Amino acid sequence: MTRVSRGEWQTDxxxxxxxxxxxxxxxxxxxxxxxxxxxxxxxxxxxxxxxVFFAAAESxxxxxxxxxxxxxxLRACAFLTLAAxxxxxxxxxxxxxxxxxxxxxxxxxxxEKYWSSPLTIIQKEERRRxxxxxxxxxxxxxxxS
Numbered sequence: 001m002t003r004v005s006r007g008e009w010q011t012d013x014x015x016x017x018x019x020x021x022x023x024x025x026x027x028x029x030x031x032x033x034x035x036x037x038x039x040x041x042x043x044x045x046x047x048x049x050x051x052v053f054f055a056a057a058e059s060x061x062x063x064x065x066x067x068x069x070x071x072x073x074l075r076a077c078a079f080l081t082l083a084a085x086x087x088x089x090x091x092x093x094x095x096x097x098x099x100x101x102x103x104x105x106x107x108x109x110x111x112e113k114y115w116s117s118p119l120t121i122i123q124k125e126e127r128r129r130x131x132x133x134x135x136x137x138x139x140x141x142x143x144x145s
Contacts, residue, residue: 050086
């Protein structure tokens with residue numbers, strides 16, 4: 001929340017992609033009535049539509065995947081995968097799940113010895129959770145048994 005309140009999304013393209021992809025997922029969840037509380041104003045939260053946020057997130061991702069160095073691009077791909085699933089866009093879900101897996105493999109994020117250093121405990125845990133989720137996504141959404 002600190003990064004959002006400081007307006008970092010306005011100058012950090014990777015963070016913008018993360019925020020827009022998270023908004024795409026949240027908007028889709030609101031549209032589908034997946035709110036945990038009745039205290040929210042659904043009409044107000046329904047605009048703009050999920051597709052608007054999704055397109056903004058997609059446009060913020062680098063066309064050259066080698067340029068996707070920041071961890072926020074990985075987060076954006078995770079949220080785009082979930083948003084596509086929520087929106088019943090199976091092809092896009094597979095695309096962003098693949099993009100996510102490719103970023104992990106190409107950046108060697110699956111092996112902690114290749115991580116840049118020094119990292120704080122929080123940064124290490126963020127990376128661990130993002131990498132573990134890729135395995136979980138792959139198993140859950142691609143299992144055909």
